[in-house]
Amino acid sequence: xxxxxxxxxxxxxxxxxxxxxxxxxxxxxxxxxxxxxxxxxxxxxxxxxxxxxxxxxxxxxxxxxxxxxxxxxxxxxxxxxxxxxxxxxxxxxxxxxxxxxxxxxxxxxxxxxxxxxxxxxxxxxxxxxxxxxxxxxxxxxxxxxxxxxxxxxxxxxxxxxxxxxxxxxxx
Amino acid sequence: xxxxxxxxxxxxxxxxxxxxxxxxxxxxxxxxxxxxxxxxxxxxxxxxxxxxxxxxxxxxxxxxxxxxxxxxxxxxxxxx
Numbered sequence: 262x263x264x265x266x267x268x269x270x271x272x273x274x275x276x277x278x279x280x281x282x283x284x285x286x287x288x289x290x291x292x293x294x295x296x297x298x299x300x301x302x303x304x305x306x307x308x309x310x311x312x313x314x315x316x317x318x319x320x321x322x323x324x325x326x327x328x329x330x331x332x333x334x335x336x337x338x339x340x341x342x343x344x345x346x347x348x349x350x351x352x353x354x355x356x357x358x359x360x361x362x363x364x365x366x367x368x369x370x371x372x373x374x375x376x377x378x379x380x381x382x383x384x385x386x387x388x389x390x391x392x393x394x395x396x397x398x399x400x401x402x403x404x405x406x407x408x409x410x411x412x413x414x415x416x417x418x419x420x421x422x423x424x425x426x427x428x429x430x431x432x
Numbered sequence: 433x434x435x436x437x438x439x440x441x442x443x444x445x446x447x448x449x450x451x452x453x454x455x456x457x458x459x460x461x462x463x464x465x466x467x468x469x470x471x472x473x474x475x476x477x478x479x480x481x482x483x484x485x486x487x488x489x490x491x492x493x494x495x496x497x498x499x500x501x502x503x504x505x506x507x508x509x510x511x512x
Binding site: 286287290291293294295297298300301302304305307308309311312314315316369406407428 | 444445448449451452455456458459462463465466469470471473474475476478481482484485488489491492495496498499502503506509
C-alpha cells in the first residue's frame with residue numbers, strides 16, 4: 262500500500278476523514294485518482310490474461326470426423342452436428358446438388374445459434390438480426406464483428422468428413 | 433497569510449484536477465486497448481496481445497506516476 266499512500270505524519274483516519282471542507286475536496290479527488298489507478302491495474306491484468314491465453318493456450322486438434330452421408334440431406338436442407346468437440350455446434354447446409362458448406366453455429370456477436378434461412382439463402386442470427394453469407398460466412402448485416410468460422414469438408418467414400426476449422430480474418 | 437494559503441490550495445486543486453483528467457484519458461485508452469486486444473484474440477490474431485499488454489502496462493505505469501504526483505501535490509498544498 263506504500264505505493265498508493267505516501268508516508269505521512271498524520272494517522273490514516275485524519276488523512277482520509279478531514280473535518281475541514283477545503284481538505285475534504287482534496288481527499289475525494291485523491292481517492293478518485295486512486296480508484297482510477299486500480300481500474301487501470303484491472304485493465305492491465307486483463308491484457309496480461311489475453312496475452313497468457315494467446316501464448317499458452319493449446320492449439321485445438323481437428324480430427325477427421327464423418328458428419329453426414331453424401332445425399333443424406335436434400336438441397337437447401339440442413340443438418341446439425343458437433344465439431345471438433347461435442348460442445349461446438351455446427352450447421353451443415355446443402356446449397357446445391359453437389360455443394361455442401363458447414364459453419365460454426367455460434368454467432369460471432371454474442372454466441373446465439375444461427376440458423377439457415379432457405380428463403381433468403383443466408384444464415385441468420387435471431388437474437389440481434391445478424392446475417393451471414395452462405396457462400397463464405399461473411400457478415401452481411403448486423404452487429405457480428407467477424408465471419409462465422411468455416412468447417413473444412415471433404416467428400417470421402419460417400420461421406421462428408423470434417424477435417425478442420427477455418428477462421429476468417431477479415432471482419 | 434490566509435490568502436496565500438488559499439491560493440496555494442487552489443493551485444493544488446487545479447493540478448490535481450489536471451492529473452485526474454489525464455488519468456481518465458489514459459483509462460479510456462486502456463479500455464479501448466483491452467477491447468481491441470480481446471477482439472483480435474477472438475478473431476485469431478494472436479500477435480496483437482503482446483504489444484497491447486506492453487502498451488497497457490506503460491499506461492498503468494503512467495497512472496501510478498500520476499497517482500504519486502497527486503499524492504505529492506496533496507501533501508505539499510494541504511499538509512505543509
